[in-house]
Amino acid sequence: MSEKFLFISPANLTVNPRLLKELKFAVSQGYEVDFVGFDLGNWSDEIDKEIIKNIDANFHYIPITRKPFFKWFVSSLIEKTAQKIYPFFKNNLKINAYAHSKRSVLLNNYLKKQNKKYDLIVSHVLPTLYPVYKFSMRTKTKFTFDIEDYH
DSSP states (O other): OOOEEEEEOSSOSTTOHHHHHHHHHHHHTTOEEEEEEEEOSSTHHHHHHHHHTTOOSEEEEEEOSSSSHHHHHHHHHHHHHHHHHGGGOTTOHHHHHHHHOHHHHHHHHHHHTOOOOOSEEEEESGGGHHHHHHHHHHHTOOEEEEOTTOO
């Protein structure tokens, strides 16, 4: 039985080449790999569909576009509200994450519904940090975080 890795990005593989390289390497080493990212509604989505055709992994994409409208609207409203109330709750991790990006809201909602056990979660870029932290605490799974070009 091989180890299971979960890779998470607030984008897709086309615009996150470092994660793509890590994911391909994990697959080549025999790990069972899942990926969660976002449909961006732009030029990169079609390229992503071509990329994943040749990778033996499970892929799930959360839409960040206005379709479905209700999820987009609610996550946008949460993001704007968190930005407004942030000055009063500077030490609240959830409000910080939600004020930073509605993708944190959408990803957190998605991960709350997941129960699959992983041996390692690889989280990329800041909008994934809080949701992955909460998911890893709930599932008692180790995770690593790659903030890419943060200096």
